[in-house]
Amino acid sequence: MLRDITLGQYYPADSVIHKLDPRVKLFGTMLYIISLFCFRGIVALLAATVFLFAVIRLSKVPFRFMVKGLRTIMILMLITAVFNLFLTPGEELVSFWKLKITAEGLKNAIVMAVRLTYLILGTSVMTLTTTPNQLTDGLEKALAPLSKIGVPVHAIAMMMSIALRFIPILIEETDKIMKAQMARGADFETGNLIAKVKNMIPLLVPLFVSAFRRADDLAMAMEARCYHGGSGRTKMKPLRYQKRDGLAYLTVTAYLGVVLVCRWFLPWPM
Amino acid sequence: MSIILDKVNYIYSPDTAYQIQALRDINLEIKDGQFIGIIGHTGSGKSTLIQHLNGLMRATSGAIYFHGLDIYDEDFELRELRNRVGLVFQYPEHQLFETTIFDDVCFGPQNQGLTKEEAGLRAFEALRSVGLPEELYYQSPFDLSGGQKRRVAIAGVLAMKPEVLILDEPTAGLDPAGRDEILDLIARMHRERGMTVILVSHSMEDVAKYVDRIVVMNQGQVLYDGVPREVFRHYRELEKIGLAAPQVTYLMHELAAAGLKVDAEATTVEEARACLMEALTGVSSARRDIHRE
Structure with a gap:
């Protein structure tokens, strides 16, 4: 009955992503979210898509588990898309009765839908590959400097x-x-x-x-x-960065760099 | 008139990484008036099995018939089934919630649609049969001792007057005195009211002493099903799956192996004593014969 409810939907598998330090996954997810909210143009979208699907592939988690999370935000996504579609002022494409669809509206609706989908998929990768305990461990270590204040x-x-x-x-x-x-x-x-x-x-x-x-x-x-x-408390499994964690940081930073370059230097719709 | 299980399967969390098959093709017939013990190691599917008997869990596949009616039929009233098949969960004292013991025991009968007076009568009867002192009836159930709480919880199910009473490890966590009290109470219910009783346990001594049929579960399957002596005959196999026969069975087997003419299959201390006396007096009478010659 209630047993089927899972929080912290960890999917056990033996993959590089699973083995990453939880701090990497936390910061990586953060950078990824930032990238989603500042990307512009098709090249950046392509970069985000390649990055996301490469990570999903590496995580060895079946894709249907990723999509599960999407179901819950379906309604939110529909509402956002509809509002964007009809309420953005700009160049008119189609109109009927009092509603009109503008080119800008269409563009906004698609971009928002893509952003939300990618956001959920990206954060799902983190929660599916990290146990809740690893996450809190990572959080504790990452926030440790705050204990000084x-x-x-x-x-x-x-x-x-x-x-x-x-x-x-x-x-x-x-x-x-x-x-x-x-x-x-x-x-x-x-x-x-x-x-x-x-x-x-x-x-x-x-x-x-x-x-x-x-x-x-x-x-x-x-x-x-x-x-x-x-x-003065020590840990049984202290978190230590490995080589692969450094590589992961580099990859995420490089990806964010690509997205930012696209935003600043490439003209829309590139 | 009975409960029949036909090829019942149950799978926890199907289609996920945590999928577990808890029951595999269970076929069982539980006849009216039987006193059945279900034994098995932790995780063998005992608790899952009994929750199917009153429709709390729905089999992934297979059918269950109560007095000839399919309980998964659309017209079948599961509430009615739960009125007639009483289930006492493990640590039932954790389900107490009312402000007084008396009200708590009334909860079941009132849900059956009885009036306050009728429910009260049932509650009195049930509380008396579990032997709780009358001055406690209007106190909070949370102030009782562990054994008393458990008796109140069992009374809560008895007050519903079920035809079949199922108890999941009713003696878990009780001291020997509390254990005997509960088991004697259950045996009395069986004897006096002719209730069908199903006792889930992993204590062989408890089971051997009271029940007339044992069902051994292992990894979701029924491994043995028969009268206690038949089942305990497989004591070596039982050991392999983490169970054991009653200690007295071991003793009798060793005595028999040492050459004493005893019935190695005695399952209770009383039985063993009777046949030991017989064997010993038999031996001594044989000796007397030798001396005479």
Whole structure:
């Protein structure tokens, strides 16, 4: 039932992209997003396409997993495209009733659709090839300088990884309690809104009780193993840049360079 | 009148990287009034199997018939099935939610459409049969001890008066006294009300002592299905899949191997004692005969 919901949709595979340092993937994705929002012209679009599909190919994740993420933003994309199409002033192409499609509108609609699609595909590559724990690790290391100005980076990262770790547990727990109450004749589907909310009580009370119990147990277990925050703490798998990480940085920077060159020096529509 | 499973398969998360086949072509017939033990290692598919019996999980393929009716039929009322097949989950005390024990036990009967009075009567009856002291009835279920909470949770299902009672590891995490109490309660329900009982467990001792049929699950398949002595005859194979026969079976097998004329297939301590006494007095009477000569 609820088991099929996955957050942090990691797809295990043995690929170069999987092995990259999570920091590379974080910064790389950031640069890639920047590139999407400043590209102009067909050459840049080509560069983005080649770059994106090369990375997808390298990641060894089946393409249908990438496309899954697109489904959720389909409506957003349609609305954006329609607004751009009809509401951009400019040279008129077709018109009927009070609506008119302009050349600029058409161009904007296509560019926005491409941008959003590429954005989702690109970030999917990151979430599909990096476990949530690697991501928080990467984030902690990348944000470490902020701890000098008093930002509790370690605590935030620890909270994030605990929260991530607990999501599947709580989903499973919800599923179990739901089934246990359904076995006692509870009904979570029918009825109006008020009835539905009322019917959630047999689910929510045990869920909260168990969440608090688990939190207590975890805190106790951590203290029993002498956990006392981040200062002086070492890691079992410390993040270290490898040769391939440097290469990846170079590739992404080069790609961003190409896009910027296209933006500044090539005339539209090139 | 029975529950019949016909080639039931279940696959978790199909078409993803995490696909697991939990049940493979399960064929079973559960007759009315039987006391069945389902045993198997963690992940063998026991819990998945029992959730199919009251329609909480839907088989990926295969059919299940309850009293001759296909439960996946469009007209079949799954709620009605859940009224008649009671399921007590593992650690059932985690499902308690009401402000008083009494109200919590009333939850099931009220969902069956009974009036407040009828539901209350059922709750009293159920709480009494699980042996909870009456002064606790109107207290919060969260203040009880672990064993008491579990009895309240079981009462919550008993109050629905199911024809079939399924319990998933009802003794997990209880001390020996609590374990015996729960198992005796279940055996009494079976005896007095003629309920069909399905007990999921990995404790061979529990199962051997109470049930009259054992179904052994391994990797989503039914490995053995029969009366306890028949199943425990395969104790060496059971060991290979991480299970074991009751300790007394080992003892009897070793005694038999050492030359004592005992029934090696005794599965409970009582049985073993009876046949040991017989064997020992038999031996001593034989000795007497030798001395006389």
